[in-house]
Amino acid sequence: MANRSRVTVVGIPARDEARTVGAVAQAADTGLHLAFPEGANVVVLAENGSTDGTVQRFTEVPLRSRKVVASSPGEGTGKGTNVFAIVERALELDADRLLLLDADVRSTEPGWIPALADAVDSAEPVLAVPAYRRDRFEANTTNHLVSPLLAAVFGVHVQQPIGGEFAFNRAFLERASTWPRPDSAYLYGIDVWLTANALRERVRVVEVPLGRKLHNSPFPKILRLPQQVLDSLFHVVLRTDAVRAPGFATPKARAAVDGAAVRQDxxxxxxxxxxxxxxxxxxxxxxxxxxxxxxxxxxxxxxxxxxxxxxxxxxxxxxxxxxxxxxxxxxxxxxxxxxxxxxxxxxxxxxxxxxxxxxxxxxxxxxxxxxxxxxxxxxxxxxxxxxxxxxxxxxxxxxxxxxxxxx
Known part of the structure; x- marks a missing residue:
């Protein structure tokens, strides 16, 4: 990476993730030190209404990076509320790059930080998205809704368009600040809002292999999470000029399914x-x-x-x-x-x-x-x-x- 001495922010959006937020923060801190040993590194926890000690756990964990907490009320808020709060802090800090890590992931590795950061090392707007291997009974909204619909509308096949572990450079953050935000983007619609808008504006999207992803199963949310995701996706679709011809003869072969398989309750x-x-x-x-x-x-x-x-x-x-x-x-x-x-x-x-x-x-x-x-x-x-x-x-x-x- 050409620029390793400026401000890098890792944001962790969370609500009631006290069991895992400390390990995620430590992995972020170790990765930041590996990638930017001379940089001004910041880890931001954005939480909305946590009641399980998430903030306390984060503030107690020892980090070399500067720690920032952004809190908002829980009622009427969602993951997107926290992501937007992290983006605001990154812009206030004049960050060169921002990385997001989900707070409930049990497989976060320090190596994810340099891999994601390197992917957005550009003067032009760039979005980095993860490519994971997932339990065959998970990633359902990705596999059956978002990935095929994005390919059909924008002609780009993205394996994990709503994976959560994203990275953005400064130019992307400035571009994204101009995009209209539907209410669902403040909820679970945030990830697809970012990816779909990037594809709509033909911003470069880079897929970064991150290995396995282990986290809490999202299946209990299957009646509300996809509703919010589709709402944000359809808002972006309606702002698109036309259905685009696919930029591929066939979708690239994926290796997204992991050998682990845990059936739902x-x-x-x-x-x-x-x-x-x-x-x-x-x-x-x-x-x-x-x-x-x-x-x-x-x-x-x-x-x-x-x-x-x-x-x-x-x-x-x-x-x-x-x-x-x-x-x-x-x-x-x-x-x-x-x-x-x-x-x-x-x-x-x-x-x-x-x-x-x-x-x-x-x-x-x-x-x-x-x-x-x-x-x-x-x-x-x-x-x-x-x-x-x-x-x-x-x-x-x-x-x-x-x-x-x-x-």
Whole structure:
């Protein structure tokens, strides 16, 4: 890296992560010292409403880097609130580069810091995103929603577009400060808001291999996290001039599935399936009208058997509905179909080797690109809704005191 003597900030967005935040902060500090031994290094904890001692644990852990804490109230805030607070601190510190590390990761390594920092060593805006190996039962929002939809709209196949471990240079931070922020970007929509906007503006996105990622399972959030992610993604899509031709003949082969596999709690899966079934029963007519491709799916023990052949066309239905002005029903109905896709996918991969699962996901992304290209979808219409509301999921969405719960 050409410039190793200026200000580097590592930001850790957190809420109630006392068990892991200390180890993440120490890994960040060690990595900063390795990469920038003569630099002005800062580790920023941004938290919103933690009640488990997260702040105390962070302030007590010994670091060579300067420590900064940015706190905000918990109600009505989310991960994006913390990320934006970190960005503000980085700009105030005149940082040359900013790196983000998720607070709940148990596999954070000091080597991630120089790898991410080197990737954004440029005068032009650059975004660095991670490339992980993940448990085959995780990364569902990435694999079945965000990665194929970004490839279909922007023509770029990104393996982990919402991975959390990001890096930005100063030019990127200044560019990002001009982008409109939907309410969902202050929640779990923040990661896709960053990546999708970068792709929309043709900013260079660099994928950085970081090995395995081990963290708390996000499955219990499967009824609210993807809703917020889709909301931010669809806002960016509507600001895009047109569906772009893919910059690849086929998606690059991935090695994203790790040998480790921990099945989700059956009781949680059962509760989620019941909520989705109630939702689809209440909205079945509108779901059929907006998602004609879903008429091809059959029943399954968990609800609907949404296979790899049907899913790309369902995603194309969603984009077509958003382009026609049906933003919120397209977003919310897609969440219900997505849960059924995830549960079907788990059955599809039973007995498959890791490389075979990677191949299935690559084919799914490629088929999504083809399905969207075939529709002739016209973007660039009106803006999305001015606020974020659970809307159709009210009464079905399991809400608990965690990030991303709307006020």
């Amino acid at each position: 059956p009781a949680v899966v059962s509760r989620v399936s019941a909520s989705v079934a109630r939702y689809l029963d209440a909205h079945h007519r509108d779901v059929r009208a907006l998602f004609p491709s879903a008429s091809a799916v059959g029943p399954a023990p968990w609800g609907l058997r949404v296979g790899a052949d049907e899913w790309p066309h369902i995603l194309a239905d969603a984009l077509a509905a958003v382009a026609r002005g049906r933003f919120e029903p397209a977003r919310d109905h897609l969440v219900a179909l997505y849960v059924n896709r995830v549960l079907t996918f788990w059955e599809e991969i039973d007995g498959l080797r890791d490389a075979e699962i990677d191949g299935l996901l690559d084919r799914q992304a490629a088929e999504t690109v083809r399905a969207v290209q075939a529709r002739g979808i016209v973007l660039g219409g009106g803006p999305g809704p001015s606020g974020f509301d659970v809307r159709h999921w009210a009464g079905f969405n399991e809400v608990s005191p965690a990030w991303g719960v709307p006020a």
